[in-house]
Amino acid sequence: MEEAKGEEVTLFGFWSSPFVHRVIWALNIKKIKYKYVEEDLSNKSALLLEHNPVYKKVPVLVYNGIAIAESLIILEFIEETWKENSIMPQDPYEKAVARFWATAAGDGLWQFFITEGKEREEALTSVINNFELLEKELIGKNFFGGDRIGYLDISVGWISYGVPIFEEITEFKIITEQKFPLLHAWMEAFSNSEFVKDTLPLREKLSERYRKVWEAIMQKKN
Amino acid sequence: MADKEVRLFGMWASPFTKRVEWALKLKGIEYEYVNESIPFSKSEELLRLNPVTKKIPVLVHNGKPLAESLVIIEYIDETWKEGYSIMPKDPYDLAQARFWAKFADDKGTMSLLHVFSKEGEVQQKAVEEAREVFKTLEQALEGKKFFGGDCINYLDLAIGWYAFWLPIIEETVNVSMVDDANAPLLKAWFGRFLEVDVIKSILPPRDKTSEMSKIRRNQLLSNMP
Numbered sequence: 001m002e003e004a005k006g007e008e009v010t011l012f013g014f015w016s017s018p019f020v021h022r023v024i025w026a027l028n029i030k031k032i033k034y035k036y037v038e039e040d041l042s043n044k045s046a047l048l049l050e051h052n053p054v055y056k057k058v059p060v061l062v063y064n065g066i067a068i069a070e071s072l073i074i075l076e077f078i079e080e081t082w083k084e085n086s087i088m089p090q091d092p093y094e095k096a097v098a099r100f101w102a103t104a105a106g107d108g109l110w111q112f113f114i115t116e117g118k119e120r121e122e123a124l125t126s127v128i129n130n131f132e133l134l135e136k137e138l139i140g141k142n143f144f145g146g147d148r149i150g151y152l153d154i155s156v157g158w159i160s161y162g163v164p165i166f167e168e169i170t171e172f173k174i175i176t177e178q179k180f181p182l183l184h185a186w187m188e189a190f191s192n193s194e195f196v197k198d199t200l201p202l203r204e205k206l207s208e209r210y211r212k213v214w215e216a217i218m219q220k221k222n
Numbered sequence: 223m224a225d226k227e228v229r230l231f232g233m234w235a236s237p238f239t240k241r242v243e244w245a246l247k248l249k250g251i252e253y254e255y256v257n258e259s260i261p262f263s264k265s266e267e268l269l270r271l272n273p274v275t276k277k278i279p280v281l282v283h284n285g286k287p288l289a290e291s292l293v294i295i296e297y298i299d300e301t302w303k304e305g306y307s308i309m310p311k312d313p314y315d316l317a318q319a320r321f322w323a324k325f326a327d328d329k330g331t332m333s334l335l336h337v338f339s340k341e342g343e344v345q346q347k348a349v350e351e352a353r354e355v356f357k358t359l360e361q362a363l364e365g366k367k368f369f370g371g372d373c374i375n376y377l378d379l380a381i382g383w384y385a386f387w388l389p390i391i392e393e394t395v396n397v398s399m400v401d402d403a404n405a406p407l408l409k410a411w412f413g414r415f416l417e418v419d420v421i422k423s424i425l426p427p428r429d430k431t432s433e434m435s436k437i438r439r440n441q442l443l444s445n446m447p
Contacts, residue, residue: 054325054358066314073320080313096288096297103290104274133274 009034010062012048014041015201016209018158019071020059025154026078028195030085072102075151087151098144101137102155105130109159112174113166114217124174131180138182142189149193153186160187161200165207169214228253231268231280233260235431237383238291239279240424244379245295247420248306292323292380299376308376319369322362323380329355330384337399338391339442349397356384356405363407367414374418385412386425394435 011027011034013020027034039048039058051067052060061068061077068077079088089095108126115123134156137144144152164187167173177184190196200206230246230253232239246253258268258278271287272280280287281294283301288294299308310316333355336348362369362377369377384400389412392398400409415421 054321068314068317068321070321070324073317073324076320077313077317080316092297092300093283093286093288095300096293099293099296100274100288100290107275130274 008062008064010037011035012037012039012045012051012060012062013058014039016206017058018162019057021158021199022071022154023059023061023074023078024199025149025157025195026075026087026151028199029087029149029154030078030082032078032082072099072155075154079151087145087149087154089145089150097137098150098152098155101134101144101152105134105156105159109162109166113170113214116221127174131175131183135180135182138186143186149190149195153190157190157196160190160196161203161206162210163187165203165210168207169211227282227284229256229282230254231256231258231265231271231282232278233258234426235434236260236278237387240383240386240426241291241379242279242281242294242298243424244382244421245298245308247424248308248374248379249298249302250305251298251302292320292327295376295379308379310370310375318362319375319377319380322359322369322377326355326359326381326384330359334388334391334399337395337397338439341443345395345397349399352399353404356400356408360405360407363411365407368411374415374421378415382415382421385415386428387431388412390428390432390435393432394439 009027009032011020011023013023013036015038024036037045037047039045041058044056048058048060049056051062052058052069055069057069059069059071059074061074063077063081068074075087079086089098107130108123111123112120112127137152141147143149144156163175167175175183175187228246228251230239230242232242232255234257243255256265256267258264260278264276268278268280269276271282272278272289275289277289279291279294280289281297282288283297288297296309310319330352333348333352337345337352340348359381366372368374369381374382388400392400400412402409416425
């Protein structure tokens with residue numbers, strides 16, 4: 001594990017947050033030793049509020065006393081600060097495409113999850129459109145990053161557990177092996193990767209949390 | 223030379239298109255500008271180049287398309303390494319610049335949308351939120367001339383559209399979101415930013431933009447139930 005003398009890395013997180021998971025995966029791939037602080041989001045610590053006064057959210061990475069917030073920004077910071085085990089594409093165009101997809105890939109998914117009827121149909125169209133394009137990005141590759149997991153895999157990695165959970169709760173299948181063979185294979189490869197495998201909470205626990213959130217939202221509507 | 227062919231799909235009144243044009247100008251990059259008649263129509267080519275969000279701006283370099291203005295700006299700086307330096311170099315400075323740009327886009331745009339499209343109490347609340355956002359943004363200025371220090375950088379380009387568009391929105395809707403009471407430093411920066419040669423040279427016509435703003439506001443209000 002890489003830890004230069006005098007370096008201290010702390011990650012403030014919450015067990016079920018997909019944004020926190022992104023940072024954990026990046027720290028693992030980069031082999032960076034860090035201290036993890038689990039936050040109680042209903043009673044945020046003074047330290048968290050001090051480190052992220054603007055959003056007051058997790059994840060926050062604190063490195064040698066300075067704080068970085070926003071998961072994708074943290075990923076870039078990690079890549080630039082620890083030079084080994086690179087996660088970003090080298091080519092500027094590929095890098096830009098990865099950055100684009102990091103935020104665009106999830107578009108519509110949450111809407112699909114929490115809406116019904118026509119709204120949900122519209123969201124689904126958007127999701128399927130995106131997944132079709134993402135499927136193309138995987139042609140000839142095991143991961144979005146090529147042979148190894150990279151920035152884009154990490155950024156959209158939450159799809160590997162999030163989509164199956166959404167599908168289970170809404171009883172609607174989006175990513176089937178038939179329709180999205182590459183994406184389907186990617187989800188498995190990603191979940192089974194050494195950097196991801198032991199990082200996630202029990203699937204049941206995650207599923208339960210999302211179901212609670214979904215039920216609460218559905219109740220409010222009706 | 224990295225220029226082979228650079229094309230920019232945009233719309234004359236779009237702030238996010240302007241961002242990219244400013245970056246291209248700073249680097250001295252020649253480009254072909256393709257105007258889309260948004261919101262009336264989008265060309266087949268645009269929809270083919272950006273099938274994901276179907277939005278402008280889209281930069282096409284050597285036939286390869288890119289969308290999302292802030293992503294495009296980073297690409298421009300990395301690809302044309304000579305000339306003006308847009309992105310900060312230090313990882314922490316970079317992180318801070320990206321953070322504030324995202325904050326301005328996420329929080330600022332959301333509040334502005336409500337300020338511009340609503341009335342009464344909802345609008346008033348949005349105005350207060352917007353005022354807070356701009357007050358918070360002052361932190362990133364840290365008493366410097368520009369967000370980039372003595373010269374403009376990525377963060378100035380990211381936030382700079384407010385310098386031109388915000389006063390127009392304020393006039394159209396008759397509210398104040400950046401003034402000496404809540405954000406005097408930002409207000410002063412607005413003035414300095416618009417005086418930078420490259421920025422000044424490619425602003426949209428103010429009267430035309432103002433007119434469009436009024437038309438848009440009336441459209442949005444008349445759609446209300």
